[in-house]
Amino acid sequence: VxxxxxxxxxxxxxxxxxxxxxxxxxxxxxxVMGWFRQAPGKEREFVAxxxxxxxxxxxxxxxxxxxxxxxxxxxxxxxxxxxxxxxLKPEDxxxxxxxxxxxxxxxxxxxxxxxxxxxxxxxxx
Numbered sequence: 001v002x003x004x005x006x007x008x009x010x011x012x013x014x015x016x017x018x019x020x021x022x023x024x025x026x027x028x029x030x031x032v033m034g035w036f037r038q039a040p041g042k043e044r045e046f047v048a049x050x051x052x053x054x055x056x057x058x059x060x061x062x063x064x065x066x067x068x069x070x071x072x073x074x075x076x077x078x079x080x081x082x083x084x085x086x087x088l089k090p091e092d093x094x095x096x097x098x099x100x101x102x103x104x105x106x107x108x109x110x111x112x113x114x115x116x117x118x119x120x121x122x123x124x125x
Contacts (some may be wrong), residue, residue: 001025003116005098010122011088013114019083021040021116026067027078034085035072036109037094038118039083044097046107048072050081069102089124096119 007019022034034049050072051060057074066085073082081098095118101111 001027001029001100001114003098003100003114004073005096005116005119007119008096008119009030010124011123012110013088013123015088015123016084017088017121019028019085019096019098019119021081021083023079023081023098027100029102030078030114031104032061032101032106032112033072033078033081034099034101034106035070035081035097036079036097036112037092037096037121038097044109045108047096048055048071049101049106050074050084050103052076052078053123061105085121088125090125093121093123 002024004022032051035047038044053060060101069082069087098116099112
């Protein structure tokens with residue numbers, strides 16, 4: 001599975017961004033596709049993810065810090081996943097990574113087998 005993230009940029013606090021992740025390869029073997037972020041000097045942390053059951057998207061998972069503001073979106077073909085980010089805050093500034101996991105309820109970075117390159121999101125106050 002190959003993942004390619006894009007869509008980062010500079011935005012003012014309160015603004016919105018939409019990150020994209022293009023997936024290719026054996027994506028049908030992946031059950032969860034998610035987003036992580038890593039700020040300077042901090043550990044990479046889970047942000048949000050979407051899972052599939054059968055041929056359709058099934059449920060979403062969120063970190064408490066982004067619930068109500070961020071929404072993961074995926075298509076049934078499992079070749080793209082997006083992260084809609086609204087009401088951005090300066091503390092959302094980080095490099096954002098998309099990743100794919102072959103297991104349900106994957107929230108730990110150790111559960112994800114495939115990673116895309118990061119895309120920088122900077123939120124100014």
